[in-house]
Amino acid sequence: MLQQLIADTANGLQQICQHELPLLQQPADWQTKYRLLMQLGKKLPALPEKMRQPEYLVRGCESRAWLLHYQDPVSGKHFFVLDSEARIVKGLLAIMLCFVNGKTSAELTDVELSRHFDALNLRPYLSQSRGNGLNLMLQRIQTVTSA
Amino acid sequence: MAAFNPLEFRQHFPFFQSQPDWIYLDNAATTHKPQQVIAAELAFYQQANSNVHRGAHQLSQQATALYEDARETVKSFLNARYREEIIFTSGTTAAFNQLAFGLMHSLLKPGDRILISTLEHHANIVPWQLHCLTQGVILDVVPLDSQLMPDLEAYQALLALKPKVVSLTQVSNALGHILPLQQMLSAAKAAGAITIVDGAQGIAWQVPDLQQYPADFYCFSGHKLYGPTGIGVLYGKTALLEQLKPLLGGGEMISEVSFQQSSFAALPARLEAGTPNIAGAIGLATAIRFLRQFDAKLINQYKGKLLQQFADGLAAIPGLRSLTQVTQSAGILSLQLLNEHPNDLAVLLNEQKIAVRAGSHCAMPLFASLQLPGAVRFAFAPYNLPTEVEKTLEALQAATDILR
Ligand SMILES: Cc1ncc(COP(=O)(O)O)c(C=O)c1O
Numbered sequence: 230m231l232q233q234l235i236a237d238t239a240n241g242l243q244q245i246c247q248h249e250l251p252l253l254q255q256p257a258d259w260q261t262k263y264r265l266l267m268q269l270g271k272k273l274p275a276l277p278e279k280m281r282q283p284e285y286l287v288r289g290c291e292s293r294a295w296l297l298h299y300q301d302p303v304s305g306k307h308f309f310v311l312d313s314e315a316r317i318v319k320g321l322l323a324i325m326l327c328f329v330n331g332k333t334s335a336e337l338t339d340v341e342l343s344r345h346f347d348a349l350n351l352r353p354y355l356s357q358s359r360g361n362g363l364n365l366m367l368q369r370i371q372t373v374t375s376a
Numbered sequence: 377m378a379a380f381n382p383l384e385f386r387q388h389f390p391f392f393q394s395q396p397d398w399i400y401l402d403n404a405a406t407t408h409k410p411q412q413v414i415a416a417e418l419a420f421y422q423q424a425n426s427n428v429h430r431g432a433h434q435l436s437q438q439a440t441a442l443y444e445d446a447r448e449t450v451k452s453f454l455n456a457r458y459r460e461e462i463i464f465t466s467g468t469t470a471a472f473n474q475l476a477f478g479l480m481h482s483l484l485k486p487g488d489r490i491l492i493s494t495l496e497h498h499a500n501i502v503p504w505q506l507h508c509l510t511q512g513v514i515l516d517v518v519p520l521d522s523q524l525m526p527d528l529e530a531y532q533a534l535l536a537l538k539p540k541v542v543s544l545t546q547v548s549n550a551l552g553h554i555l556p557l558q559q560m561l562s563a564a565k566a567a568g569a570i571t572i573v574d575g576a577q578g579i580a581w582q583v584p585d586l587q588q589y590p591a592d593f594y595c596f597s598g599h600k601l602y603g604p605t606g607i608g609v610l611y612g613k614t615a616l617l618e619q620l621k622p623l624l625g626g627g628e629m630i631s632e633v634s635f636q637q638s639s640f641a642a643l644p645a646r647l648e649a650g651t652p653n654i655a656g657a658i659g660l661a662t663a664i665r666f667l668r669q670f671d672a673k674l675i676n677q678y679k680g681k682l683l684q685q686f687a688d689g690l691a692a693i694p695g696l697r698s699l700t701q702v703t704q705s706a707g708i709l710s711l712q713l714l715n716e717h718p719n720d721l722a723v724l725l726n727e728q729k730i731a732v733r734a735g736s737h738c739a740m741p742l743f744a745s746l747q748l749p750g751a752v753r754f755a756f757a758p759y760n761l762p763t764e765v766e767k768t769l770e771a772l773q774a775a776t777d778i779l780r
Contacts, residue, residue: 259727260774260777260778263723263724263727263778264778267720267779289719291718291722291750292735292749293749314717314719314749315717315719315723316716316717316720317719317720317723318720
């Protein structure tokens with residue numbers, strides 16, 4: 230089950246990197262941007278209800294998200310599965326995953342998420358209130374990958 | 377008094393000149409402040425600043441007079457009998473923490489019951505819980521009926537268990553529903569309970585006449601009544617306030633201190649340890665005087681009209697469902713977009729500069745009982761305008777278009 234979710238997530242993220250991220254970089258009205266964000270969230274598999282366990286929960290102020298983590302014992306690469314109740318949040322979290330999924334611990338220390346979000350003109354979302362839980366998710370990723 | 381003029385009312389609030397692009401519908405979280413209130417706080421610091429009740433000098437006496445005048449203003453606003461019944465706190469939350477601590481360590485015994493409703497804000501839940509376990513006190517909750525109002529039959533049954541305390545909100549912050557408190561509190565009094573009202577949302581809807589009202593305690597926050605943040609009121613009947621064990625100890629609240637023991641000062645000082653929020657109290661009194669220039673009935677009629685206009689407009693947008701019964705509401709409407717999380721709707725409204733709140737509104741048990749992740753709350757104030765309602769409806773239409 231987890232292996233399938235990890236594979237589906239990796240697949241979805243690859244598509245997002247190829248198709249949606251370049252689109253996001255283009256100027257567009259806010260409606261288009263949000264439509265894209267939501268579309269992109271849909272590329273990641275939904276976490277089945279029974280896997281939405283408290284230990285995976287990342288509680289934002291207004292919505293809940295879940296993060297599952299797996300480190301390949303051979304390559305040392307980190308893989309994630311993630312879901313959120315809120316669609317826009319899921320889209321933003323998916324973008325975040327694009328830059329961290331499949332990386333080793335050493336590679337992860339070099340990831341500058343804020344730079345990537347700047348390039349996508351998404352910086353405001355990263356720094357927005359605790360409401361969207363993006364920063365909480367980032368902290369959770371850092372915690373699980375440095376453990 | 378003349379008819380209520382919302383444009384004139386709005387003119388008193390400088391915020392709207394600074395932020396002309398925003399439509400502010402988060403009034404249940406906090407209201408804006410009229411120029412008079414801002415000026416009063418500023419004037420205190422610029423012209424009269426001194427600590428109260430202590431300096432031998434005249435400045436302190438003047439500051440004390442201003443602070444005590446503020447208490448007098450609140451007293452007459454609520455029609456309380458005595459000035460000692462008005463305790464300044466930092467807000468509703470602080471008032472409830474004092475109440476819970478004070479009652480748990482005085483009048484309540486193990487095995488006693490406290491009755492609240494499903495519609496309560498966390499401020500009327502958590503302070504009780506902090507002590508229930510250690511004090512052996514039981515917290516009962518009145519369930520909701522199909523209209524999302526307290527189930528009055530269940531309420532009667534719970535009253536039969538003889539709760540020592542019945543603590544209810546005047547208006548639900550999450551849904552806007554006005555509780556039938558006259559009836560509920562009278563029944564609670566008849567059952568021998570101490571009655572507490574959370575007036576945080578209710579005060580801006582209907583100011584109680586406390587000499588007629590069947591409440592022993594009444595709490596509210598200044599900042600939801602066009603006053604400053606950090607100031608609120610705990611009203612209580614003198615005989616009961618005198619029995620409350622003080623939550624905060626320190627200066628001002630004592631008459632004599634030795635290292636062995638201290639004796640407490642008389643009310644209200646007894647429950648106001650430390651330097652109070654003097655400027656805040658003055659600001660609150662100014663807000664009350666400001667508000668008294670207007671006819672409360674006309675203001676409520678106007679808010680009701682805005683709400684109805686909003687509700688009528690919503691009917692034309694498919695997928696939206698109001699959790700609020702508009703006819704039972706004090707100017708708040710909470711809604712849901714079918715199968716969507718409220719956060720998505722709120723983000724898309726924020727993008728269009730509509731300030732609303734999404735989520736469970738500090739009433740998690742309520743939304744758990746409804747099996748909903750929360751709602752998006754639109755809370756109207758008399759400075760909101762019909763044109764703002766229209767724009768909000770358009771923004772909702774645009775948001776739902778994106779989500780579908
Ligand atoms: C019904 C109700 N009770 C209590 C509170 C807490 O008020 P404060 O945060 O001002 O202490 C609020 C504020 O949201 C409220 O709406």
